[in-house]
Amino acid sequence: MLDARFVRDNTDAVRKVMSDRNASWDVEEFIAADEKRRAIIGTVEALQATRNEASRAIGILMKDGKRDEAEAAKGEVRQINEQVAELDETLAQLEAQVRDLLMTAPNIPDSSVPIGAGEDDNVEVRRWGTPRQFDFEAKAHWDLGPEMGIIDFERGVKLTKSRFVVLGRDGARLNRALINFMLDTHGSRGYTEWAVPAMANSETLTGTGQLPKFEEDLFKTSEGLYLIPTAEVQLTNLHRDEVLEGAELPLHYVGYTPCFREEAGSAGRDTRGMIRVHQFDKVEMVKFARPEESFDELEGMVVDAENILQLLGLPYRIIVLCTGDMGFGAAKTYDLEVWLPSYDNFKEISSCSNCVDFQSRRAAIKYRDPETFKGSRLVHTLNGSGLAVGRCLVAVLENYQQADGSVIIPEVLRPYMGGQELISPLA
RNA sequence: GGAGAGUUGGCCGAGUUGGUUGAAGGCGCUCGCCUGCUAAGCGAGUAAGGGGUUUAGAACCCCUUCGAGGGUUCGAAUCCCUCACUCUCCGCCA
Numbered sequence A: 001m002l003d004a005r006f007v008r009d010n011t012d013a014v015r016k017v018m019s020d021r022n023a024s025w026d027v028e029e030f031i032a033a034d035e036k037r038r039a040i041i042g043t044v045e046a047l048q049a050t051r052n053e054a055s056r057a058i059g060i061l062m063k064d065g066k067r068d069e070a071e072a073a074k075g076e077v078r079q080i081n082e083q084v085a086e087l088d089e090t091l092a093q094l095e096a097q098v099r100d101l102l103m104t105a106p107n108i109p110d111s112s113v114p115i116g117a118g119e120d121d122n123v124e125v126r127r128w129g130t131p132r133q134f135d136f137e138a139k140a141h142w143d144l145g146p147e148m149g150i151i152d153f154e155r156g157v158k159l160t161k162s163r164f165v166v167l168g169r170d171g172a173r174l175n176r177a178l179i180n181f182m183l184d185t186h187g188s189r190g191y192t193e194w195a196v197p198a199m200a201n202s203e204t205l206t207g208t209g210q211l212p213k214f215e216e217d218l219f220k221t222s223e224g225l226y227l228i229p230t231a232e233v234q235l236t237n238l239h240r241d242e243v244l245e246g247a248e249l250p251l252h253y254v255g256y257t258p259c260f261r262e263e264a265g266s267a268g269r270d271t272r273g274m275i276r277v278h279q280f281d282k283v284e285m286v287k288f289a290r291p292e293e294s295f296d297e298l299e300g301m302v303v304d305a306e307n308i309l310q311l312l313g314l315p316y317r318i319i320v321l322c323t324g325d326m327g328f329g330a331a332k333t334y335d336l337e338v339w340l341p342s343y344d345n346f347k348e349i350s351s352c353s354n355c356v357d358f359q360s361r362r363a364a365i366k367y368r369d370p371e372t373f374k375g376s377r378l379v380h381t382l383n384g385s386g387l388a389v390g391r392c393l394v395a396v397l398e399n400y401q402q403a404d405g406s407v408i409i410p411e412v413l414r415p416y417m418g419g420q421e422l423i424s425p426l427a
Numbered sequence B: 001g002g003a004g005a006g007u008u009g010g011c012c013g014a015g016u017u018g019g020u021u022g023a024a025g026g027c028g029c030u031c032g033c034c035u036g037c038u039a040a041g042c043g044a045g046u047a048a049g050g051g052g053u054u055u056a057g058a059a060c061c062c063c064u065u066c067g068a069g070g071g072u073u074c075g076a077a078u079c080c081c082u083c084a085c086u087c088u089c090c091g092c093c094a
Helices: A004-009 A011-020 A027-064 A067-103 A141-148 A153-159 A170-188 A202-208 A231-237 A291-312 A358-363 A389-399 A411-417
Strands: A123-128 A192-194 A242-245 A251-260 A279-289 A316-320 A332-340 A345-354 A365-368 A376-378 A380-388
Touching (some): A004 A067, A170 A251, A170 A291, A170 A380, A202 A231, A231 A380, A291 A345, A291 A411, A332 A380, A332 A389, A358 A380
Antiparallel strands (some): A345 A380
């Protein structure tokens, strides 16, 4: 959520930002509604002030036993209340309008973000590793997995529906090994681990920005709860409506959860394999930081995500998303893209964003630091995948496959698989 | 799922015959004093959100908020209704 006062005072800047972002957000409508709203608040509060005073006077009259005078004053107050009730109705409408507008406005990109229309304008920052040259015909995971008996697309459909997958045998173990490896690695670098519910209520989803605008992307239960699309939602909302101590910042959190996405509107994209499915596993990093340090923390978070890929020996590149391609709540986003032979290209495996105060304003996450300022201020929140487990599994299979149909297990994962070095093809 | 008790400021905790109670007291925290340092002690301050004024990184004024929402009333933390959550007992169950 944007700061209403900021929008009010920087209409031109906001207008430009919205166009940079390809967002159709009506600045004029907001300004008009907000102005009306504030005017009504003024009159309502003036009326309330006189009413409060009159009420107090009645109390004194009653105490003094001046019944008649008190009764006369009551009528006057009743009239004021009628006026207030009437104004309150229009005020409620205006407040709803202003809130809805504010809730659907995307975040303002940081000045360092490249301006661009879409994904073609994203800028590559750096690369690591060299994509392997295969001296045999490399297989895509959607062929390799079923042949090895470790990915079962058909039974995923049978059990649930399309875009759900089953992992079997060493595929299931590899998945679990990846999760534990990622959690342990981040844990050893100072991230506190959490295990959180896979379902969340609407306040939680509103706090991180999925609601109200993106409800169609979420699975909803009959009780009005939602399946989480990412652990970011839960890890960030851990501190909703809390005031953190400045001395304990920055906080570095990590958690593993399954993630659920409707993928409404992505029909036809990445339909083969398990790149885009309704349920996938992900290890997520979340940080709470002071405003002045949040962009440094973002760089650090990218390094922590990279570290996983480097330890796994998977080639990747890093890009900065341009204004037109950034997510709703982000002020700046780096994507990590891993090399996938089946795509003959890099594919997103992590997205690390600094949301600055966009989420903390919605979720009321603040911090105090008496040495530096009075009262409390909004913290900055950051989140990043560390990493998407399913896509990582795919990357391992495809990049480490051998001519005989087996797959070498990266060394760092072997301790998590009982020392096993190889996933063998089905006999 | 059934019965009962509860939900007050950063924390603990008073306040239920409705009326200067946004709320006693304590802890914590901030500033000052005192002591050779620390501790103890003394004094002062210390909620959030919103609107407005101004010599505007600060100050002042007003409104709202005592789990949430609604109702009664001139006036509600205090009375009534609905919901959520917590605790205790019972039932059920990984």
